[in-house]
Amino acid sequence: MNLKELYQEIILEHGKNPRNLGKTDNFNKDAKGHNPLCGDNVHVYLKLNGQRIVEDISFEGSGCAISMASASIMTDLIKGKNEHEAKEIVEDFLGMIKENPKLNSENLKEDEKTKLMCLSGVKQYPMRVKCATLSWHTLISAIDNTQEEINSETLG
Ligand code: ZN
DSSP, X not given: OOHHHHHHHHHHHHHHSOTTBXXXXXXXXXXXXXXXXXXXXXXXXXXXXXTSBEEEEEEEEEOOHHHHHHHXXXXXXXXXXXXXXXXXXXXXXXXXXXXXXXXXXXXXXXXXXXXXXXXXXXXXXXXXXXHHHHHHHHHHHHHHTOOOOEEGGGXX
8 A cells, every 4th residue: 555545545534434523522612614615514622621731622514525534633633732732733734734745743643643644635736725724724713712713715
């Protein structure tokens, strides 16, 4: 299996069996995101504890395989991280998906980086980039409590 096949395998697997799907109990932050270009919808819920650690995170949504797989992978990686680390990982991911060849975050283990890198293939398709980044922008909106629905059309 080559790298591209491995990446596709991971995306398909997460698309079929999304992790952390549903509404987490006792969430204290949430935000919604919408990508009108593709019709993707996501609602991210998180429980941030007193130490600002993401104790639990989940999502509900509907949309294409890329958007769902990306949300699934995101919740998987963000759980257990503190607020600062979570934001840094989001920045790193958004940088990678738009221009950087690889991830630089020190808050991610190698296997976590592999999971994220499987989304790097969408770089060649600007429309798909919005599918992949929707849940990540929505996570930041939830953490920052902006109460604003993310619309991927208005994001750069
Ligand atoms: Zn999509």
